[in-house]
Amino acid sequence: METRLTSLWDQSRASFWFVPSLFLAVGIMFGFTLPMLDLTVDFSKYESIWLQTTTAGSRSVLSTIAGSMVTVAGVVFSLNMVTLSIASGQYGSRVLRSRMEDNTAQIAMGSLLATSVYCFLVLRTLQDRDDYVPVLSVNAAIIMAIACLMILIYFVHEVASEIQAPRIVEALGYDLNASIERLYPERIGQARPAEGEPSDDEMEQFHQDCVAVDTTAEGYLQGIDVSALLHAAKSNDVTIELRKRPGDFITTGDAIADVGPPDKVDDDLLRAIRETLIVGTNRTPRQDVNCAVHELVQVAIRALSPGINDSFTAMNSIDRLGAALCRLALSEIPSSYRYDDDDKLRVIARPCSFAEVLGAAFNQIRQSGADSEAATLRLMEALSTIAARVRREEDKEAIEDQLKMIDRASRENFADETAQATILKLIERTRERMIARREDAQDDRETEEEQADDVPTGGANG
Structure with a gap:
């Protein structure tokens, strides 16, 4: 389960919708909360030049900020698409994964869109009301607009820096080092000393009696839910040898594993083994060091x-x-033979x-x-x-x-x-x-x- 959640997190942070959606949610929350606070507390009674405004002035400020933020968000999106296009043409399409995982563009677009949505929601409370002055909401919109401008400046700086070859190579090298530190492929169970590994005769007997597990999926094997695989092997008292590892391309009907002894193999076990596979359209460096x-x-x-x-x-x-x-x-280099807590061989995975x-x-x-x-x-x-x-x-x-x-x-x-x-x-x-x-x-x-x-x-x- 943890492996699947990690894979889902990798896919989410490499998309252009996840971080902006979070910012939009925060902007909507503020758009409902701050006007209610303005109705509860009369901030206009505080004599401060920063809090002085009128209903007409509030409409003008909010509408200006809302429209300008949408326009700038479109510019940021276009600039980011141009950057990705240049990177793809100059360095290859594989680098797009690393570029899309960078959160600078996502934060810039999210903050701009969140500020715009917030202003629209506050403007909604000003319809047909001349006696209501949302002092706190307007000042919050101004602060958010200033923050967006600062983020925009930083985004332009990052775009100019990240398109340079050394920065792109550095980011890819960081992914490679992180993949190595995770000990590819991930450890499955506990390793035993070399003298405790099965003999050649035992492995030959296993291969003669084992049952092949085919797959119904097609694509690149992005990862294996190792905890679920070990649990399935221990629960059914079997040994599983993986024929594939993260990074391999599998097609429908491919044999992905061998299971033995055959008398303990049933449809539920085969289905459980297939469900441990995470298959996608492209390779990821989470469990595949050669991808990086x-x-x-x-x-x-x-x-x-x-x-x-x-x-x-x-x-x-x-x-x-x-x-x-x-x-x-x-x-x-991790051992190919992985054992459970009872010191029984459960999974064989090629490192x-x-x-x-x-x-x-x-x-x-x-x-x-x-x-x-x-x-x-x-x-x-x-x-x-x-x-x-x-x-x-x-x-x-x-x-x-x-x-x-x-x-x-x-x-x-x-x-x-x-x-x-x-x-x-x-x-x-x-x-x-x-x-x-x-x-x-x-x-x-x-x-x-x-x-x-x-x-x-x-x-x-x-």
Whole structure:
């Protein structure tokens, strides 16, 4: 349930109706509350220049503010649409998700529309009444109009800033780092040590006897309600192995999971498993780390295209990808086997490995920028930085594969011997860093073993 609420929240804050609707609700509430307070308390008796007004003056002020706020709201909406169009054409349609999640434009439109609706509601109380002066309501409208102007100024500043490539890349990099910190895919149940994992024979027996679960939905798997999935497995005393993970595209009739033992599988369980899937028209980075990776990759690839030829934006994207991969190299990859509180295997979910994320981040950029010396050098610098942080042997092998492909591509595309020598030097430095990291890890393990064996013994003098 929590996962579905989180997904609904992500969809809501990435829309142009949610925040403005909240502001409209507040404006309507004030539009009914403040006039009633004006009828209860006679604010006109207070001798203050800020509270002095007349019925005719109130009508004029309120009507002016109401009309101008609607007009400015239309300008803000148009300006935001132009900004999104430019961002889509320059950096790719994938960046629109990040731009739409920014609340600056939504707050600007919401505040303008809320102020306009508030003024209309207060004007309604002035119809055919010449003895009623809504002093508090009018002054509140003026204050709201001033606040809207300040928000408008800030919105224009943000539009000018956020359309710049570094800001867009920074926002996408922030989403990628947040996705990594959530430990993709999300943890399901409790992990057990490697010696407690099922044997190959047990898994082979499971695959022979399991029942496939097909889906009736079509689209991208945006997320899995992990708590509901674990509850369904525990309640029916079964084991569920997921064939798909967030980010995969599923079609009607696809097998999304295997369940066993088969004698405990019924239609209610199959329906419960299908209901744990969150399927949508596009990918989201909530449980799909490669979604955020591909957004940055698209920016880099478009920047390297002959039509744009913006190597600086491509290098900026590579820097963000390299920083995120450094974070991933130091993170723990969750186990595929997840257990419940009773230490029983319930869910098997494929985690996204470092090698997969590294390939998703650098393969297409390496291919698109094969003839770009600047992009290739920046890729090598990023790999060299990552190599100083990797700990797992399989991660080092993935980096070594990237080094071999970059070496081969540079020999094929760069005629300049100086460029080839520079890339070769960076490749050797990266390999040296991985070797040094391996030796440091070995020294740490030996130190830990020595400390464990060095158990103090008590003598006669204690």
